[in-house]
Amino acid sequence: MTQPLLKIDDLHVHFHTEEGTVEALDGVNLEIYEDEVLGIIGESGCGKSVTALSTIGLLQSPPAEVVSGSIEYAGQDILRLSQRELNNIRGNDVTMVYQDPMTSLNPVLTIGKQVTEPLRTHSDVSASAARQQAIEMLEACGLADADRIMDQYPNELSGGMRQRVVIAMALITEPKLLLADEPTTALDVTIQAQIMDLLKELQEEFGMSILFISHDLGVISEIADRIAVMYAGNIVENCTMRELFDEPLHPYTRALSKSIPSLSDDPDRLPVIEGVVPDLRNPPSGCRFASRCPQYIGDVCDAVDPALAAADGSEKHEVACHLYTDIVDETPPADWEHLSAPSTGASSRTESGESQ
Template identity: 50%
Template sequence: MENILEVNDLHVSFDTFSGEVKAVRGVNLELRRGETLAIVGESGSGKSVTTKALMGLIPQPPGRIKQGEILLEGRDLTKLSEKELGKIRGRDMSMIFQDPMTSLNPTMKVGNQIMEGLIKHQKMARSEAKKRAIELLDMVGIPKPTERVDQYPHQFSGGMRQRVVIAIALACNPKLLIADEPTTALDVTIQAQILELMKDIQKRTETSIIFITHDLGVVANVADRVAVMYAGKIVEVGTVDDIFYNPKHPYTWGLLGSMPTLDNAEEELFAIPGSPPDLLNPPKGDAFAARNEYAMKIDEEQEPPMFKVSDTHYAATWLLHEHAPKIEPPEAVKKRMAGFAEASANGGGQR
């Protein structure tokens, strides 16, 4: 299948009073047409910085793309001016941000906010743009769209506001949609509705989606492939089944083991010890070594390459070297993996 997006050796830094923060350190990823790629990791792992770099939204200064390529349908976005990027944003790629409260202009009717992109990028007349805005509100599940198109954001609930944000992002039929933790500010019930909405819209529009989240439960339900980020790097990438049934990186084990389950309230959660490294001075070897109980001497001296597990699955850990000791995931992680497999076999929503 054809790639719509390719990111090659992306480095993003921020210049601060304390020095250079290397927030993204050599990210490589690809996205196929109609595919959903989830990027997961702790806060500060570089997920949002990576996607803002894709959109050309890194504030300069203090931020800068030091090196790398961002190829959208073969066109390198890092070489474009702000004016050229402005023509692409909204038309070819759009972004859904975390908080619908701050994503919408409180002084503008929601219909006008949807119409802006249609008028700018598709040169629609206002009457035609308003008709399309009503269609979009209906598509994202807003009741009585002909009435609500003339209402203001404060007249909508949090879940409805996020639906409006999605309508704005989809207005010009973008080829790439980036969703940066779009359900974080919503309660669990509304969260599920928004995720179902995004899956349904993707089926209808064949939009490619990058979904940023720290919640692996969300990933299991929406993604085709998963990239696990740590300290500004992708440390494991594979299909959802690869990551949930056969994880290889100790950091991925930690993320899976720390997921709560509903079937055993007394079960103790697995916790990753320590904290992420200071990216003002990234460690010499494997950035996860200090928190990794299975770390070897080489982890402190040399950064691991991406080892191939299968045609779809790669992980950057020295544990995959042919001479490394054979280490099994912790019991807490094995239980999660068994739970995913059982839920999947029973036709459950979560793997």
């Protein structure tokens, strides 16, 4: 296998607040390869955005502190670069699309000024040439009459148009890695689908890698090749998209799958994950999901933090759970419910575990 474009190794990030130190990331490990889309999914506050912002050095310090770990982009440790070296990568090789287009654009600058800024900052190009490239990128992002839009202000555009402008800003330098932090959250369902189709088309056209963050399994299944499931600052499962829907392993992943409404079922109420997320100012010493886990197996869950490791029979399917370690002999039950991917037609399973 080729070397990863981005490699995050044992990343620990703390936030120092008046109420105490929040251990936001607790040893995160991730790899993204060229021309690949890696999805990160999890509840709000689990550390998805912190992971992305750490990647390009955008965490505000204080209160944020990268306590330990490394972030390597194309073989360079981001955390050891000077500000000048980091600026050469940020906004050029690695760019970001934020989740709210309403606040991602400067209201007092024209669209043209904002879209051309990254290009003029990172390359020696004239104003007229930058404007022409910006018009072409806006058109590539599905905006008609781009020449007129260049002279407009953000408040003159709809939410969907503004999100396309933000994507154009991120792609104008033809980055190798795009960080997309819930880019469709603020949009209605129809526009959301259009933006997802646009990202897939542009990813194939430019051959870039994408780190796609979402809290919605249905949305992320439309674009991701692999997926990492986060819970309370930890990666608890890492596998291909197909494996996640065919056979999720971690109890938290299974609970997330069950919480998605199905057209074939008519429950009185949607399933929920019992309990609450642990306070990361005083996190548990063992598994952070133990207090909510329906497959809790005893003291080992409270005392030992399970490492993310390959599950039996699959070198590429990693899970952080004591059900899959040598500490205990128990194996996961075969009758947990499985969810088929809404757009891929993954197989469902009976209670006996046989594929349909």
